[in-house]
Amino acid sequence: MGAVTEALVRRWLDQAQHVVALTGAGVSAESGVPTFRDAQTGLWARFSPEELATESAFRAHPQRVWDWYVARREALSGVRPNEGHLALARYARRHPGKLTLVTQNVDGLHQRAGQPFTLALHGDIQSERWLDEPRGCCAGGPPMPGRPPRCAVCGNLRRPAVVWFGETLPADILSAAQEASAACDLMLVVGTSGAVYPAAGLVHTARRAGGRVVIVNPQATELDDIADGLLRGGSAQILGRLLDGDPATGRENC
Ligand code: APR
Secondary structure (H helix, E strand, O other): OOEOOHHHHHHHHHHOOOEEEEEOHHHHHOOOOOOOOOOOOHHHOOOOHHHHOOHHHHHHOHHHHHHHHHHHHHHHHOOOOOHHHHHHHHHHHHOOOOEEEEEOOOOOHHHHOOOOOEEEOOEEEEEEEEOOOOOHHHOOOOOEOOOOOEOOOOOOEEEEEEOOOOOOOOHHHHHHHHHHHHHOOEEEEEOOOOOOOOOOHHHHHHHHOOOEEEEEOOOOOOOHHHOOEEEOOOHHHHHHHHHHOOOOOOOOOO
16 A cells, blocks of 8 residues: 555554554654764764674774764754654553554654653663673673773773664563564554664564554655555654544644
8 A cells, every 4th residue: 555644544543452653763863863874974974884883893993883872972962852752752641551662763762752661672872781791790890981981800891782783682672562563453663764674574563463554754665565554754743743633632633
């Protein structure tokens, strides 16, 4: 199926008992956060994310990778959640237990928007963990400052607590996302190219289980051919209109 009207998707949303929203970098684009497929800029223009966001890249060039994450964290400090994040959070609060928010984003913007519960498949850029875990000597001792910080005893490095290319996703979060996808009546796939698995596989799971799939994206994605409907446009505007006009509250789309 191709383009659908927002009114039809609103009806599907109102009829649904369980909704999953699967989001990607496009949801944060309107907050000014570059997407993964946007060209890298400045110091990082000569690297692709695939050359930086891997364990082997970190082991080979720890300071380079560490500095890339520090630069991304610093860029996020001036960024705020946009209307798309806020509309999803408001909807989840108005309909407790109906919406499961699954994100590939590590920017923490859904959480900062007040989303009651977020399944963050790829981790959190603001968090860190030890590179070589578990290692007893590091338990409890503060790391020695550095780029990256390291254990003063054994040299174990601190690393961003994000899922790098080739790494497995946190099993508990992935299985919760799979369960929600298999049980949903409607999945909104927002701001993702659908290029990366197992996240993109959740859309197939929802489809196979009989859930409707609606893609919100200004561009075509690798998942378009399994969608029941495509809403072409920016997520901030579309989600604001889609999620805020509840018939229950009588508030129509403005
Ligand atoms: N509203 C909605 N979608 C948008 C907007 C917008 N305003 N602007 C851009 N997009 C869409 C693009 O058309 C693209 O389809 O967002 C998508 C971003 O795609 P990617 O850059 O591939 O990001 P994402 O799909 O989240 O990547 C998935 O891949 O790089 C890894 O782990 C990383 O989590 C990431 C995963």
